[in-house]
Amino acid sequence: MSLDIFWFLPTSGDTRYLGKSSSGRPATNEYMRQIAVAAENLGYDGLLIPTGSSCLDPWVTAASLVPVTQRIKLLVALRTSLGGPTASARQAATLDQASNGRLLLNVVPGGDPVELAADGVYLAHDERYEAADEYLTVWRGILRGETVDFAGKHVKVEGAQSFFPPVQKPHPPLFFGGSSPAAHELAAKHVDAYLTWGEPPAAVAEKIADVRERAKKYGRTVRFGVRLHVIVRETNEEAWAAAERLISHLDDETIAKTQANYAKMDSVGQRRMAELHGGNRDKLEISPNLWAGVGLVRGGAGTALVGDPQTVAARLKEYVDLGVDRFVLSGYPHLEEAYRFAELVFPLLPGKKPVTLSDQVITGSPFDGRADQQKKTGGAAA
Secondary structure, three states: OOOEEEEEOOOOOEOOOOOOOOOOEOOOHHHHHHHHHHHHHHOOOEEEEOOOOOOOOHHHHHHHHHHHOOOOEEEEEEEOOOOOHHHHHHHHHHHHHHOOOOEEEEEEOOOOHHHHHHOOOOOOHHHHHHHHHHHHHHHHHHHOOOOEEEEOOOOEEEEEOOOOOOOOOOOOOEEEOOOOHHHHHHHHHHOOEEEEEOOOHHHHHHHHHHHHHHHHHOOOOOEEEEEEEEEEOOOHHHHHHHHHHHOOOOOHHHHHHHHHHHHOOOOHHHHHHHHHHOOOOOOOEEEOOEEOHHHHOOOOOOOEEEEOHHHHHHHHHHHHOOOEEEEEEEOOOHHHHHHHHHHHHHHHOOOOOOOOOOOOOOOOOOOHHHHHHHHHHOOOOO
């Protein structure tokens, strides 16, 4: 079985160290294009383009990447609480045409209530999922080529349609992640792939079983993926040292303030992430090689697989054995770590090709070829 391996686009900025340091990188469109081109050349299957008030707009960012990439999929955040399904369906069809069928959508019904209020959204947690259900019912119908009349609690349209069909039929695939019962029900009813943040395998297995059972009610099947950070080095010792360096600039005050802000959110997934570490930096390995240090100050996905290539590949396989066939990965800084993961781990994953040269003398010298020839013949250079 071939795995789909996606990389993450840090549209709110990038860094070498979490916390205050001098290593921050601004989220420029030029840097996003640099990461996107690198990820495509390395053989990643897709790019997750996130959403949030601190992020570059995901749709504009995705459109800017179309001319500089040819193969890689673009997984773009679809905010069902902002805007209407008719206009969004036209956007999706247009971007799917422009990218020649490379668009994927990541459904985002919720988020931070404070951030949502700034956008004029005041729906409670479960109401956001009710609205997302109605939104996706209309959105999917439009992209199937139907003329849709719908009158719901949150969405009402008459004669909604799109005159621009997408390349992918019936519509670009829908991805989604959420941990509440309402989220699992939405996934079962509407989406093609359910993504969970990187929890221990037993917890992920419970989520998969619940979504799979709910999907049966609708006569549907859902694919599964895991969103994780990765810290891979040539040895386990180097990897754990890199993990410690990543949080070496963090102080207890910053961690406490960040965790207090996250505690105000109504996201079940965010609560589950926080419970993995409890704000305690002394107990961060929550499962073999699964490290919760990122979540001390980062919202959303807060765990990383840490280890040498063989160890990380083995941990990924544990998720695969549960039914997972795709991973959305990231690492700090995202440009360098995209290379590192591909070079070290791709040769150990099904369906992925090695991206490095082997058994050659390479120094960057214009005379490398002569050195390699000397090695083969046993002769000496004149």
